[in-house]
Amino acid sequence: MAAIHKLTVLGIKKSAPGKYSDGGGLWLHKRSDGGAQWFLRVTVHGRRREMGLGPLSQVSLKDARAKAAANRAIVQRGLDPIKEREREKRDATRDIHLLRDIVEDAFESRKADLRGDGKAGRWMSPLQLHVLPKLGKIPVADIDQRDIRDTLAPIWHTKADTARKAMNRLGICLKHAAALGLIVDLQAVEKAKALLGKTRHRPKNVPALSWQEVPTFYQELSDGTITQLALRLLILTAVRSGPLRFLTIDQIEKDVWTIPGEAMKGRRYATADFRVPLSEEALAVIEEATKFERDKYLFPSVRRGVISDATMSRFMERNGMTARPHGFRSSFRTWCAEATDVSRDVAETCLGHVVGSSVERAYRRTDLLEKRRILMKAWSAHCVGKSTPEQLNAAT
Template structure:
């Protein structure tokens, strides 16, 4: 005959004398001599008796204690130890309390080696730091869903579309990183958030670039010998990006070749080798002129420490009332190559440091077209030194 359940009533619990009282179904009420009381579940598994605490009375009511007892008895009925199972669930819940801010920092640290300059410039982390972590940083990553992400990025989704896209991308990486750590996260949360936010209303705007026919006059006007002017001249002559130029170290130069370390090159995903830049006679002359100002081996040092900032050259152009930006000279160079030379596409793209072709094609083609690019960069340098009234010769 089954033992009757629910022997106790809420009204009598406070008046109970010290002792242990069964409510049935394995649930017990223990009244201590000091007046305190607690619940515990008594169960037998594999021939051994166990007692599992279920909380103090009256913080845990009789009804709540009965519900807890039934929950854990169900676990025992399938052959599991209720105490061990509760511990496992508690550890899992604790693990899932990892907040997004900590996950984001860990994800950033694990990816530093993949980022330009080990991510020291902060550009990878800043979209998260500025637009995501202030609102979601303290939330357990396992509790973040698409609505949280939508509400966080909605204010900039259309007004700062590119920044919002980067923030969403970084957040997706953080969610995948959390999953790799064994946390219970929704890997589709960012995609769902995009669906809720809708298609971005923005137009891609290119960085203003100077027409290639106007570059020589500007180049020749950079005659003050300042660090910013010398840096701009070398930027124009080599058609490289600002970062590797600003961090140009004298030990990277060997004669008429400047070797940029692979980690300093952007836009070369899939390429692991350094990038060789041929230096024209004019480029070598600029380097020689700048060398006396070098500090700690860096050709273009900053005023106080480090190297010149990303804005140094831009500010020089702004002060002259120009809307064009230094990065635009890469476009100027590329337009000149297309319009005034018969340079093959692969050589032109390689001159800009772009990876050309798929992985299989690159595995068979090992050349970086250095000799052809030397000729091309010599022609580009002569273009900058041409007089204003000199006829442009098709090359």
């Protein structure tokens, strides 16, 4: 066996710059600038490896020999001491990379892609409600498919849409952790889906009034309250409740309401605003709502902010209706299909839906405003009970 412990403390102090062997693969490298570094040479799986053991100023000869012996023992077990040291470092620090911290960091990185910078909390809510209570305090490196399966199993069939969102966003967070350099199982989500199987839940459409029933309901909204005015404008414009509830007077110019792009669902990067043509009836509703204006909002709540979607839903529920506010978009779309010959592109654009492929949209740079203006005028006439064949013909 090659000699070991060849160096002495005094000899090290007196030695000139150069590399000195202590035996057993332990070396000291003294530099010309006065610094010195311990390193260990070992052979692992037929390949020579060198690993630093620290500077002489911090690691004594005795400590260097102890470190060398410990790492030689690792080699004798057939392991790479450098990789083992890296693993130990990860294990020692992984507790600071809890899933809840990764989720928060992933959310912050993606806020710009979310509507309203994600302030409504919809991106986070499936994780906050169904994932973080069980997995939030677990190091992200320890999470596997069984953890995910056990966490989402209770809602996998009963709340399938929520479970799907939670699963997909958890996958995004795991990819974010990997991008940070953490060791995670990027296939854990797909494995969990395989363990859970297909969902049995079938999504239900939002209950809606038939388009034939809309005029009767619309004409009953005659009390002039904030809730009823909001419902009237919701029906007349066929927009989603979010943009309507946050409508401000400065968004109206003549007979066009311009909804900011970031308020439109599905417009991921909010690159374009959405123009809504307003019928005479819609303008009359807006004029009546201005008397309630507070902080520029036309539909303020009793306390602060704006009315909620639940406010309109509860009004319809109190009137014994199963239909909900969002359902009026379906009422309008069905009316377009059954009572008019309007093109699909015009009808879908009225709903703010993206129409055509990306190539088609690149060449067709129009929002069909004038055609939509005629169609919305005919819809308004239908709602107030004054629809005529001439208006329907004009709309098509």
